[in-house]
Amino acid sequence: MRFDIITVLPGLLESPFAHSILQRAQKKGLTEIVVHNLRDYASNKHKSVDDYPYGGGSGMVMSIEPFARCIEALKAERDYDEVIFMTPDGETLNQSIANHLSGKGNIIILCGHYKGIDQRVRDIYVTREISIGDYVLSGGELPAAILVDSIVRLIPGVLSDETSALSDSFQGELLDAPVYTRPADWRGHKVPDVLLSGHQAKIDEWRDSEALERTRQRRPDLLK
Numbered sequence: 078m079r080f081d082i083i084t085v086l087p088g089l090l091e092s093p094f095a096h097s098i099l100q101r102a103q104k105k106g107l108t109e110i111v112v113h114n115l116r117d118y119a120s121n122k123h124k125s126v127d128d129y130p131y132g133g134g135s136g137m138v139m140s141i142e143p144f145a146r147c148i149e150a151l152k153a154e155r156d157y158d159e160v161i162f163m164t165p166d167g168e169t170l171n172q173s174i175a176n177h178l179s180g181k182g183n184i185i186i187l188c189g190h191y192k193g194i195d196q197r198v199r200d201i202y203v204t205r206e207i208s209i210g211d212y213v214l215s216g217g218e219l220p221a222a223i224l225v226d227s228i229v230r231l232i233p234g235v236l237s238d239e240t241s242a243l244s245d246s247f248q249g250e251l252l253d254a255p256v257y258t259r260p261a262d263w264r265g266h267k268v269p270d271v272l273l274s275g276h277q278a279k280i281d282e283w284r285d286s287e288a289l290e291r292t293r294q295r296r297p298d299l300l301k
């Protein structure tokens with residue numbers, strides 16, 4: 078699976094993909110993540126990628142031409158399943174969207190800045206608009222990194238224990254049960270006896286009931 082991310086701040090996206098699971102997934106050839114500097118596609122001599130808004134108002138608007146040139150150059154190389162624009166007014170990312178997108182082949186992700194991007198980019202090129210939550214960030218780069226992370230970890234072979242993504246919170250519509258590791262007694266705070274019992278059926282039953290209880294307390298909306 079390949080991601081092409083278009084941004085004016087490529088440096089912001091270096092670190093998130095250079096560690097841990099995302100780095101390993103790329104090394105194993107399970108995913109390719111390519112970051113493109115939008116400025117490289119600016120046609121004017123100042124390499125500017127934004128302009129004043131028609132009708133007045135504060136802030137600059139990202140222009141259509143650099144996005145068009147970059148997207149069209151990518152599309153000339155291969156087919157894309159989605160062109161996703163990260164924006165707070167998009168549909169809110171959830172596990173079901175991540176699951177769905179993990180089955181795709183090639184995805185372009187656009188990161189916005191300033192006051193927004195020319196509506197024509199959205200009308201002409203964008204197939205899907207995604208928000209990571211009801212708050213506004215300075216740009217779409219961190220949301221893009223979150224989206225890619227949520228998708229890549231679901232690609233078969235990316236996680237060493239294939240079942241671990243399946244038992245994640247949300248994957249089965251319940252939050253995860255609590256987890257513990259050694260020591261069994263830390264300053265008098267003890268690990269629940271059942272986890273030390275070696276009785277797998279009882280452990281599974283305990284985990285199911287804790288997951289249900291945690292979901293009931295924290296996210297009752299998930300149980301509806």
Ligand code: ADE
Pocket residue numbers: 163164165207208209210211212213214215216217220
């Ligand atoms: N860009 C700025 N804020 C955002 C958000 N909450 N989700 C996606 N993209 C954004």
